[in-house]
Amino acid sequence: MYEPIRTKSVHTMAGAPSSDFPHRSREEELDIQLAGHLAALLAVTDEIRALAPSAELDAGAERLTEQVTRLRGGAPLRAPAAEAPAPSRLATLHRRAHALAGRALVVAASRADTAAAILSAERMDAHASAAESRELATR
Template identity: 75%
Template sequence: MYEPIRTKSVHSTMAGTTSDFPHRSREEELDIQLAGHLAALLAVTDELRGAAPSEELDTAAERLAAQVTRLRGGHPPVRAVAGQTGTTQLAGLHRRAHALAGRALVVAASRADTAAAILAAEQMDVHAAALEPRELASR
């Protein structure tokens, strides 16, 4: 049904041998992915801190920044400047933060990073709790 490949792969001929370019391990790829999810969650947390400052969000932001720094080999994340956000956008920010925390939890669990998984699960709970009164009131 299919014709066999008769020529060499373009990818192998362009790079010479397969050792000509660096490869990352699965763990390194998961670290990069987890750091990205946590950095995005940190950005949303900083936005929420600007809209509704709280000690809980400050603590969460510091813990997230510490995890991102650890995963990036000591390079601290770029922090968002806390700006003013309308109260109508708070629910959307909490939904986005909940989704990002869920993604981070999946990656942390797959790489067996207990500290990051616990932090992500706690953030999911915080943002789900923040959404409950609004979601119930809108029904």
């Protein structure tokens, strides 16, 4: 009753087989995304460390470096802060770090990466309590 379709789909690239461009698996995409979130969290952590050094932040930065290295296959590029941010920005930096850790936690959970998920949750807790204590101190 119906005649079969004889033309190519408009969704295929003209004259190019589908294997001409690289494809990544879902796991590879999640690895890239997770490494990006953790690297961004490391950068914000380094900013906070420049302003308010602490052993807890040093340990967190070291663990973040380990996870980014594992996911990317190489150590993340880390530059020392050129100048310390204004002290009034400290609470803002902690909130940004908390948000980045939350994003990393979502991706780590989606990827079923327990080590990254635990680290992200710990960093969320640390930055949430630090931001809260900074906000209470400024009131």
